[in-house]
Amino acid sequence: MEDLMKLKGKNIVVMGVANERSLAWGVAKSLYKVGANPIFTYRLDRSFAKLNKLLKEEQTASSPLIVQCDVNDDESIKNAFHEIHEKVGTIHGVVHSVAFANSEDLKGDFINTSRSGYAFAQDTSAYSLIAVAREAKPFMTEGGSIVTMSYLGAERAVPGYNVMGVAKAALESSVKYLAMDLGEANIRINAISAGAIRTLAAKGVGSFNEILHKIEETSPLKRNVTQEEVGDMTVAFLSHLSRGVTGEVVYVDSGYNIIG
Numbered sequence: 001m002e003d004l005m006k007l008k009g010k011n012i013v014v015m016g017v018a019n020e021r022s023l024a025w026g027v028a029k030s031l032y033k034v035g036a037n038p039i040f041t042y043r044l045d046r047s048f049a050k051l052n053k054l055l056k057e058e059q060t061a062s063s064p065l066i067v068q069c070d071v072n073d074d075e076s077i078k079n080a081f082h083e084i085h086e087k088v089g090t091i092h093g094v095v096h097s098v099a100f101a102n103s104e105d106l107k108g109d110f111i112n113t114s115r116s117g118y119a120f121a122q123d124t125s126a127y128s129l130i131a132v133a134r135e136a137k138p139f140m141t142e143g144g145s146i147v148t149m150s151y152l153g154a155e156r157a158v159p160g161y162n163v164m165g166v167a168k169a170a171l172e173s174s175v176k177y178l179a180m181d182l183g184e185a186n187i188r189i190n191a192i193s194a195g196a197i198r199t200l201a202a203k204g205v206g207s208f209n210e211i212l213h214k215i216e217e218t219s220p221l222k223r224n225v226t227q228e229e230v231g232d233m234t235v236a237f238l239s240h241l242s243r244g245v246t247g248e249v250v251y252v253d254s255g256y257n258i259i260g
C-alpha cells in the first residue's frame with residue numbers, strides 16, 4: 001500500500017497542530033504510518049512546546065523541521081515556506097488545518113456579526129489558504145497536493161457556527177478557483193468536510209455537544225468520526241491514489257451530510 005501511495009520520504013507541510021486532539025495531529029500520525037516526512041508549522045509558542053512533546057511521544061525516527069507561521073501575516077507565510085524550501089528542498093504537499101473567529105462572533109445571532117469579526121474570520125480561515133497556496137507553489141516543482149479542512153456549516157445554517165460557516169463557504173469556493181490555477185503545475189487541491197470532533201477550535205462552537213449527539217443519532221454510520229479517520233482521508237488526498245481528483249469537497253462525517 002505504501003508504494004501505491006508514493007508518499008515515502010515526501011515532504012508534507014502540516015499546519016495547525018495545537019495539541020494532541022488537533023485534526024492536523026491526526027494527519028501527522030497517518031503521514032508517519034506511510035513513511036512521509038511531515039514538516040510542521042505553528043503559531044503560538046505553546047503549540048511549539050506541545051508539538052515537541054507529541055513528537056517525543058510518537059518516537060519519530062528523525063526530528064522533523066518545525067517552523068513558525070502566522071497565517072494572518074503575509075511575510076510570516078512567505079518566510080515559513082522559504083525556510084522550509086531551504087531546509088528540505090521540494091515540497092510535495094501542504095495540509096492547511098487552520099481556522100479562527102472571535103468567540104463573540106460565534107455566540108448569539110449571526111445578524112449581529114461585527115464587520116471586523118467577519119473580516120478576521122475570513123482572513124484567518126479562508127484567505128489564508130490562498131496565501132499559503134501562493135507561497136508553497138514555487139517550491140512544489142514536482143506537482144503535489146494541498147488539503148484544507150472544512151465543515152458542513154459552509155453550506156447549511158448550523159446553529160452556532162455563524163461567521164465561521166460563511167468563512168468555510170469562502171474556503172470551499174477558494175478550493176475550486178485555486179484548483180483552476182494550480183492544475184497546470186500538476187498541483188491538486190481539495191477540502192475535507194470533517195464531522196464534529198472535540199478539539200480546541202470546536203470549544204468555540206456553543207452548539208457543539210448537540211451537534212455530536214445529532215450525528216450519533218441520525219448519521220448513516222450512527223457514530224461520530226475520529227481524528228484518525230480524517231487523518232487517513234487527508235493522506236489519501238495527498239497520495240498518488242487520488243491523482244485524478246482536484247477542486248473537491250469530500251465528507252468524512254459518517255455520511256451525516258446526505259440525510260434529509
Ligand SMILES: NC(=O)c1ccc[n+]([C@@H]2O[C@H](COP(=O)([O-])OP(=O)(O)OC[C@H]3O[C@@H](n4cnc5c(N)ncnc54)[C@H](O)[C@@H]3O)[C@@H](O)[C@H]2O)c1
Binds near residue numbers: 023047196202
Ligand atoms: N473539530 C471539528 O469538529 C472540525 C470539523 C470540521 C472542520 N474543522 C476544521 O479543522 C481545522 C483544524 O481545527 P481543529 O478542530 O483541529 O482545532 P485546533 O484548535 O486543534 O486547530 C486549529 C489550528 O489553527 C491554528 N491557527 C489559528 N489561527 C492561526 C493563525 N493566525 N496562524 C496560524 N495558525 C493559526 C491554531 O494554532 C490551531 O493549531 C480548522 O479549519 C477547523 O475549522 C474542525
